[in-house]
Amino acid sequence: MKKIEAVLRHFKLEDVKNALSEIGVAGMTITEVRGFGRQKGHTETYRGTEYAVDFVPKVKLEIAVAEDRAQTVIDTIIRTAQTGQIGDGKIFVSDLTETIRIRTGETGNGAL
Amino acid sequence: MFKWYQVAIGAFLISGIVSASVPVQAQELAEVAAKADEAALAGHNAWMLTSCALVLFMTAPGLAMFYGGLVRSKNVLSIMMQCLFLMGLMTILWALYGYSLSFGGDGPYIGNSDYLFMKNVERTWDEATKAPIEPMAGAIPRYTHMLFQGMFFIITPALICGAFAERMKFSAMVVFSILWGTLVYCPLCHWVWGGGILAFGSDHGLQGGALDFAGGTVVHISSGVSALICALLLGKRKGFGTSDLRPHNLTYTILGAAMLWVGWFGFNAGSELASDGLTSSAFAVTHFSAAAGVLGWAFYEWITNGKPSVLGAASGAVAGLVCITPAAGFVNPMPAILMGAAAGVVCALACGKLKNSFGYDDSLDAFGVHGVGGTLGAILTGVFATRACWNIAEGEPLGMLEGGNVMPGQLTAIVVTWVFSIVATLIILKIVDVAIGLRVDENSEVRGLDLTEHGEEGYIFV
Numbered sequence: 001m002k003k004i005e006a007v008l009r010h011f012k013l014e015d016v017k018n019a020l021s022e023i024g025v026a027g028m029t030i031t032e033v034r035g036f037g038r039q040k041g042h043t044e045t046y047r048g049t050e051y052a053v054d055f056v057p058k059v060k061l062e063i064a065v066a067e068d069r070a071q072t073v074i075d076t077i078i079r080t081a082q083t084g085q086i087g088d089g090k091i092f093v094s095d096l097t098e099t100i101r102i103r104t105g106e107t108g109n110g111a112l
Numbered sequence: 113m114f115k116w117y118q119v120a121i122g123a124f125l126i127s128g129i130v131s132a133s134v135p136v137q138a139q140e141l142a143e144v145a146a147k148a149d150e151a152a153l154a155g156h157n158a159w160m161l162t163s164c165a166l167v168l169f170m171t172a173p174g175l176a177m178f179y180g181g182l183v184r185s186k187n188v189l190s191i192m193m194q195c196l197f198l199m200g201l202m203t204i205l206w207a208l209y210g211y212s213l214s215f216g217g218d219g220p221y222i223g224n225s226d227y228l229f230m231k232n233v234e235r236t237w238d239e240a241t242k243a244p245i246e247p248m249a250g251a252i253p254r255y256t257h258m259l260f261q262g263m264f265f266i267i268t269p270a271l272i273c274g275a276f277a278e279r280m281k282f283s284a285m286v287v288f289s290i291l292w293g294t295l296v297y298c299p300l301c302h303w304v305w306g307g308g309i310l311a312f313g314s315d316h317g318l319q320g321g322a323l324d325f326a327g328g329t330v331v332h333i334s335s336g337v338s339a340l341i342c343a344l345l346l347g348k349r350k351g352f353g354t355s356d357l358r359p360h361n362l363t364y365t366i367l368g369a370a371m372l373w374v375g376w377f378g379f380n381a382g383s384e385l386a387s388d389g390l391t392s393s394a395f396a397v398t399h400f401s402a403a404a405g406v407l408g409w410a411f412y413e414w415i416t417n418g419k420p421s422v423l424g425a426a427s428g429a430v431a432g433l434v435c436i437t438p439a440a441g442f443v444n445p446m447p448a449i450l451m452g453a454a455a456g457v458v459c460a461l462a463c464g465k466l467k468n469s470f471g472y473d474d475s476l477d478a479f480g481v482h483g484v485g486g487t488l489g490a491i492l493t494g495v496f497a498t499r500a501c502w503n504i505a506e507g508e509p510l511g512m513l514e515g516g517n518v519m520p521g522q523l524t525a526i527v528v529t530w531v532f533s534i535v536a537t538l539i540i541l542k543i544v545d546v547a548i549g550l551r552v553d554e555n556s557e558v559r560g561l562d563l564t565e566h567g568e569e570g571y572i573f574v
Binding site: 044045046047048049051053 | 359423477
């Protein structure tokens with residue numbers, strides 16, 4: 001099993017969610033996050049006082065998938081979240097050692 | 113031709129009608145006049161009571177939201193509490209002695225005890241006429257005058273709170289406001305509006321006294337300059353210049369500014385203390401100046417920063433309103449537009465360039481908007497005031513533009529108000545500092561005043 005974490009632009013979330021649903025992803029978790037990569041931050045001015053805002057608001061999507069489905073999910077996210085501009089986000093993939101459905105106690109791929 | 117007896121009968125009838133109708137007409141005229149007086153009183157009083165409510169509306173919700181949005185979320189309750197608490201505190205002081213010190217008698221320096229504890233303000237029973245006596249102040253009941261002026265007594269110290277926001281002890285704010293209201297506001301109010309040393313046309317008026325229709329000197333210069341002293345004496349907020357001190361909710365601020373704009377119609381047009389032609393003039397120029405203030409500040413930012421900020425537009429409206437306040441009863445619409453636009457640009461410079469150059473932390477720009485805008489307004493009143501609006505000098509020209517000579521009085525009032533506000537505020541702050549301390553400790557400042565001073569949080573999303 002793999003855990004896929006994707007940091008995305010807010011306005012791309014709906015497209016990504018719909019595309020993932022279409023390829024059969026059954027569930028996902030969303031978190032409001034802040035961070036920066038190469039995009040860095042931006043400057044805001046309040047009555048002549050400038051503030052450098054380093055951490056840009058993004059949304060983080062977390063999905064647990066079977067290992068053989070991971071690449072399809074990654075490709076789908078890239079396809080739908082890409083604008084080509086700096087700040088499109090990142091995808092992090094890690095090994096997932098166990099998944100347990102709390103309602104039934106099922107484990108592994110069956111719990112996904 | 114008429115016969116002799118026809119003429120005699122006619123003369124008899126006419127004389128009868130005339131002799132009967134003279135007292136009837138006089139009585140009717142007296143009744144009509146009394147009704148007209150009553151209607152005029154009702155009209156004036158209705159507008160003035162509306163104005164009272166409008167001016168109170170400026171403190172909370174207006175100023176509370178305007179300031180509340182500008183602080184960080186951990187201090188939103190503290191600044192709103194200061195506005196709300198002052199509505200209570202200053203009202204009681206006003207009822208006990210503030211109104212009397214401000215408007216009692218016409219001595220040069222301070223009011224007398226004429227209205228202490230609402231004496232000569234409240235209605236009393238007259239045994240001789242078997243009817244209540246209603247004390248009057250010009251065209252309106254003295255109650256209305258007292259209430260209207262009391263609303264100014266509330267908002268003036270509340271404006272100062274913007275300078276020491278996010279770091280002053282609540283207890284220190286309370287003691288400071290009591291002392292400042294008593295020792296700075298009441299004398300100044302008496303000097304300008306109670307026949308004292310800055311009153312236009314009074315025997316005591318220095319350099320002829322100052323034109324201050326709705327409080328450019330009494331309210332804005334005094335609070336703005338005192339605010340600067342507070343900011344300097346308290347020192348900068350922790351993290352000033354290095355940490356993120358951005359306003360936490362500009363939507364509050366915009367709504368607050370809009371409420372101030374609405375409330376200011378009571379503030380300025382109400383200062384005519386009646387509902388007549390000059391009231392309409394004051395209303396119009398107030399609106400025009402605010403509108404020009406929005407454009408002045410926004411275009412200044414658009415040109416210098418590339419973007420017109422929303423906070424800048426809201427601040428511009430307030431700057432325009434501050435600037436027109438002393439002039440509201442004295443200037444025509446086109447000068448009002450110039451005044452508003454000038455205030456937008458000058459206050460933007462004061463809040464941006466001046467503050468950053470000198471490095472003081474006037475948290476919410478109470479000095480930059482009220483001190484600077486009020487001073488600019490007082491000067492421009494000396495330029496643009498016209499007898500065509502208010503013929504206060506019995507035919508003599510007023511502002512420089514129409515060949516008048518009120519400018520020395522304006523400048524004198526500005527200097528006196530600046531010096532008096534600086535010295536008195538310094539003394540008051542020193543006393544409060546020694547007695548109970550001005551500033552919260554570092555830990556409290558970091559955690560936020562909402563929790564440490566009031567034990568509450570502004571936003572609990574459960």
